[in-house]
Amino acid sequence: MSAVNATTENLSEILSGEDIAPTTKISAAAAPARRTPYFETESGKRLVEGTVNLFKGLIPPLLGILLFIALWALVANSGKSIPGPSETWAAAVELFSDPFYNNGPNDQGIGWNILNSLYRVGLGFGAAAVVGIPLGFMIGRFQFLNQMLSPIISILRPVSPLAWLPIGLLVLQKAEPASIWVIFISSIWPMVLNTAAGVQRIPQDYMNVARVLNLSEFKVFTKILFPAVLPYVLTGVRLSIGVAWLVIVAAEMLTGGVGIGFWVWDEWNNLNVAHIIIAIFVVGIVGLLLEQALMLLAKRFSYE
């Protein structure tokens, strides 16, 4: 509104010839009376600056994505095996136009596949959190437990997630719980280790407050231990969910059933490469969303 008004005023000024009048005194006296154009006011300047910054921030990532698509198109054009961006886009539009169809266990919409994978990740990761976080607290709190368990953890942690699958299949007999087991065992470590590190790094000052006040164990836990360690726990959770989502695709490729990993394998057998590329993007984007959601949660609980 005010921007428009200012322009009309400037126009009328110019038309009335004040600005081009040789008597500079008059125009100087008239200047304060002139209303400042919107884009020269404080809020206007901030708006302009904000918009400019937004574009400045958007340009590099957009450029990166464009470059990536161009490179992809180049690779796709040079050979015959990989579909190009436009072809893939068309396939994706078709695929996502009906994400929840169900033609029996081996032919379901992409939505069902994603949800099934998320469900397995949720179960395996949830179980890992329920076991891993309290375990981390105890390892951090009791030096004896720490010394007792750290050699075992050091040996088990670097084991490739899929190496656990045969054990799962052997013990649990079925594919579904076996893949959940793989998620569990591979995503538990970051939560155990980060929680334990958090407990060990609680500043002595906080514990001194607890000691001077003679707080009960319950109060020490709720008012000091838990809030002090929460940021570490959330870091562990974030790393764990990344691992879980990384592992589910591989696990499902081996075990089958409905899920994004199995879907990739199925499409490979159908030689539908466009769908495989779509699956790669879907896995990446869902992983990113999970991570971002947990980042938000972590920010909510950081107190600094």
Added chain:
Amino acid sequence: MQSYVQIENAGMVFNTKKGKFTALTDITLNVEQGEFIALIGHSGCGKSTLLNLVAGLIDATDGVLLLANKEIKGPGPERAVVFQNHSLLPWLTAFENVHLAVEKVFGGSETKAQLKARTSAALNLVGLTHAANKLPGEISGGMKQRVGIARALAMEPKVLLMDEPFGALDALTRAHLQDELMKIVAATKSTVIMVTHDVDEAVLLSDRIVMMTNGPAATIGEILSVDLPRPRDRLALAHDAHYHDLRSQVLEFLYSRQMRPKEAA
């Protein structure tokens, strides 16, 4: 009659990565009930360490410490501490930080409303009513220190242990809080041990000034009785010859007999 706080030949040796480090040695000090002691000495001489010994946060490696004829074993809320680095819990608001202490000390005998009133009164005393709902990360260093003081005062401790409580404050706030502290101590007859770097503060507030030698193996160098009548008024004292005499005795100790550690080296 025995003194209220008795420190007999106390020593403190820390085990560090580079071996043993003797911080304090042969500290003997008796503090009467209701007495105000100022601990003064150069940085790093062991003032905080001595305060922590009385608080029970660390155990002396030599000698004994008694409170009302009982050996000090671990900390307790009857010996409130104002920590040098304020030590507020960063996830609790100023109000909650103070309330945690109030609840612990008076929770058994008072109603919730009474506990809240105590907390508010303590914050009001240090002039922080307006910042009650702020987190420590949102207030200045001086304000944090004042919350720490409020927390300790609200506990109505038998012994108040303060580690440079007014260090981060501007001169006006500092003077105001010193006056408040004098009033509270006069009213409650609390025993106070206070670490300070400020010579004027030591003379204004205390009954005795305990001057420590430089570390390592620091001990008590000299004890100065401050026999100025109470209540004390800072403006009147500014023109008091005896006040200036006491003040220069402390300065004399600190700057000619105990040189700064760096200059001595």
